[in-house]
Amino acid sequence: MSTQQSTPVSPANERRALVEAIVASTVGTTIEWYDFFLYGTAAALVFPKLFFPKSDPFWGQILSFLTFTAGFVARPLGGVLFGHLGDRVGRKSTLVATLLLMGLSTLLIGFLPTADQIGVAAPLLLVTLRCIQGLGVGGEWGGAVLLALEYGHRGRRGFYASWPQAGVPLGLVSSTGVVALVQHFVPDEQAFLTWGWRVPFFLSGLLIIVGMVIRVRILETPLFRRLQETKQVSQAPIMETLRDHWRDVLLAAGVRVSENACFYLFSLYVLTYAQNVLKLERGFVLGAVSLAAVIEFFTIPIFGILSDRFSRRGTYTCGALFLAGFAFPYYALLATRDGFWVLAAVVLSLAVAHAPLYSVQASLIPELFGTRVRYTGASIGYQLATPVAGGLAPIIAASLVEQFPERSWPLALYIILLATVSLVSVFLIAETSRKDLSD
Numbered sequence: 001m002s003t004q005q006s007t008p009v010s011p012a013n014e015r016r017a018l019v020e021a022i023v024a025s026t027v028g029t030t031i032e033w034y035d036f037f038l039y040g041t042a043a044a045l046v047f048p049k050l051f052f053p054k055s056d057p058f059w060g061q062i063l064s065f066l067t068f069t070a071g072f073v074a075r076p077l078g079g080v081l082f083g084h085l086g087d088r089v090g091r092k093s094t095l096v097a098t099l100l101l102m103g104l105s106t107l108l109i110g111f112l113p114t115a116d117q118i119g120v121a122a123p124l125l126l127v128t129l130r131c132i133q134g135l136g137v138g139g140e141w142g143g144a145v146l147l148a149l150e151y152g153h154r155g156r157r158g159f160y161a162s163w164p165q166a167g168v169p170l171g172l173v174s175s176t177g178v179v180a181l182v183q184h185f186v187p188d189e190q191a192f193l194t195w196g197w198r199v200p201f202f203l204s205g206l207l208i209i210v211g212m213v214i215r216v217r218i219l220e221t222p223l224f225r226r227l228q229e230t231k232q233v234s235q236a237p238i239m240e241t242l243r244d245h246w247r248d249v250l251l252a253a254g255v256r257v258s259e260n261a262c263f264y265l266f267s268l269y270v271l272t273y274a275q276n277v278l279k280l281e282r283g284f285v286l287g288a289v290s291l292a293a294v295i296e297f298f299t300i301p302i303f304g305i306l307s308d309r310f311s312r313r314g315t316y317t318c319g320a321l322f323l324a325g326f327a328f329p330y331y332a333l334l335a336t337r338d339g340f341w342v343l344a345a346v347v348l349s350l351a352v353a354h355a356p357l358y359s360v361q362a363s364l365i366p367e368l369f370g371t372r373v374r375y376t377g378a379s380i381g382y383q384l385a386t387p388v389a390g391g392l393a394p395i396i397a398a399s400l401v402e403q404f405p406e407r408s409w410p411l412a413l414y415i416i417l418l419a420t421v422s423l424v425s426v427f428l429i430a431e432t433s434r435k436d437l438s439d
Contacts, residue, residue: 017219018152018160022147022163024218025095025145026163026164028140029141029168030170030171031099031102031204031208031211032136032137032140034175034207035175036133036171037172037175037267038178038179039130040268041175041268041271042179042197043067044061045179047067049193050197051064051067051123051126053114053116057276058398058402061272066395068391069387069395071131072386072392074130074135075138075387077135078135078137078138078139078383079142080376081135082379083139085097087234088233088234090220090224091150091220091221091375092221096212099211101136102136102137102140103204103208105133106129106201107204109201112125112129138383141378143375146378148161148164149362149367150223155308158312161304162300162303162362165362166297166300169300170293172290173290173293177290178199180283182199183196184283234372238380240373249380249381252378252381252384253381254385254421255361255364256365256386256389257389257418257422257425258389259361261389261390262353262418262419263350265397265411266349269394272394274334274342276401277405278335279337288347291346292346296355299352299355300355300358304362304363307360312360313426313427315359315360316422322356323354324415324423326348326349327416328409330412332408335408363433364432365382367432368429368430396414397414400414
């Protein structure tokens with residue numbers, strides 16, 4: 001232990017370790033969010049017919065989205081569980097566990113029998129596996145961003161921590177892209193409902209192996225190793241977080257409300273909205289979401305750089321203001337039903353309206369907490385918003401459309417309300433871009 005402390009690390013080795021940590025966190029995040037988004041795509045397109053076949057189309061869609069919401073309810077529990085392990089045992093081993101849990105649950109969904117085969121047991125099993133997914137992804141985010149943040153803690157943390165966030169649109173484009181590809185090769189709808197939808201879930205088994213090989217190779221972060229060497233690891237990180245950082249946890253949740261809810265409106269519910277309300281071709285909108293996710297992969301690090309150059313709060317505030325201002329134009333562009341303008345709406349919603357919020361969160365939220373409780377505090381604050389924000393967003397949107405058919409203004413006002421919550425929260429939060437994380 002003392003040898004490790006006294007052995008100098010060359011700049012080249014330190015740089016290589018940082019790059020390996022960023023790659024490991026980004027690739028692992030991509031795989032886990034491929035699994036999570038794949039479920040959302042299936043919930044929008046096929047699960048109503050497979051697991052709720054006796055319900056009318058509206059309630060079948062609502063019930064399907066409720067199974068999707070179950071994963072969000074489980075995410076705070078995953079944040080608490082894996083946050084505790086991450087602050088007690090270490091970032092690396094916890095990330096390996098979340099990847100394995102997420103991948104296996106996704107693989108098993110591909111083997112599930114449908115309601116026509118085993119009745120009510122089918123949706124119950126689906127909800128169970130979805131909750132396991134939620135536990136895994138609830139612990140994934142905190143560890144992934146901490147891996148990049150704590151390796152690059154000396155500077156440019158906003159840029160480094162944004163890379164795991166960039167893995168999320170990669171996971172989205174991978175899931176929607178694989179579904180679109182399977183639909184292309186299995187154009188018959190009955191064949192797709194029978195077996196085609198299962199193929200993307202089976203693919204998760206291969207992705208688990210890739211992610212595990214990459215993550216097992218990395219070392220523990222230097223900041224957590226320092227805690228271990230000096231025997232300052234927290235013995236009760238959950239209690240310590242709730243006692244000393246409860247305000248930061250609540251503000252982190254408030255900051256996240258608009259980003260989390262709007263992401264699922266822009267990436268998931270738009271598939272249902274375009275198909276059922278606008279009567280657009282499903283494949284076209286899937287392609288538009290995929291393109292938007294590819295572009296967002298590049299814009300997320302850009303906003304990370306801006307948060308380093310200027311401030312976390314300033315960059316986040318500008319993003320939330322743009323989101324609020326874009327709400328009405330977004331639905332107006334979709335309402336044209338013109339391919340170019342629909343594509344423009346989808347791309348702007350993810351790559352410009354969502355990206356600055358999602359990028360800055362990766363540094364803003366973890367920097368609120370000390371190394372002793374950073375995994376726990378960041379995970380709880382981040383995941384606390386998910387059940388009422390992202391989990392309910394598709395259901396609230398579907399209900400608004402049912403209540404106000406042919407009118408998009410209630411959906412736009414919903415986005416503005418979400419943005420307002422985040423603006424108030426970020427106004428009350430501390431600026432963290434110049435904070436020394438090694439203290």
